[in-house]
């Protein structure tokens with residue numbers, strides 16, 4: 001499967017009008033002036049696919065991810081990102097899977113909800129989908145700023161852990177450990 005489109009609404013610098021990006025097969029590049037929101041597009045993808053850490057998407061806390069209008073418009077309380085994946089088949093038919101995630105401020109609470117094909121789903125179901133299509137969120141599928149430096153400077157033990165995660169071995173280790181706990 002490949003990423004087909006990304007819809008971003010009220011997330012970081014993207015306002016209520018939202019933005020939809022269609023990706024063609026092959027390599028896509030995003031270009032634009034400094035501060036125009038290029039990295040925010042990457043952050044929106046990490047967000048919808050369920051990153052557990054707001055630091056990964058360059059925010060101190062989850063509610064910083066909700067669009068804060070600079071033009072004096074009232075701040076909204078809900079952000080939404082939708083990612084559609086497509087599987088192109090040889091017979092020209094195709095299958096799509098739509099993952100979306102919202103965050104909503106409710107007084108002092110902030111709630112995060114996932115949907116798969118419009119049906120409310122658990123975070124673990126999104127994890128399972130990603131695992132099935134070979135995307136590893138906290139591993140080699142996303143190379144973030146500073147990751148390469150980190151790889152060079154970490155201790156041998158840490159580097160081994162990183163390599164195990166890149167090779168996909170750590171996913172099995174985690175399953176073995178959770179089976180042992182049960």
Ligand code: ATP
Nearest residue numbers: 012013034035036037038039040064065066067068
């Ligand atoms: P560079 O070329 O410098 O890497 P960039 O195109 O990657 O820039 P981003 O980091 O994606 O830019 O976007 C930064 C902008 O996003 C800043 O102007 C920041 O104010 C804005 N921004 C971040 N969070 C929010 C938010 N919650 N509400 C409104 N704007 C936000």
Ligand code: MG
Nearest residue numbers: 035038039040
């Ligand atoms: Mg950037």
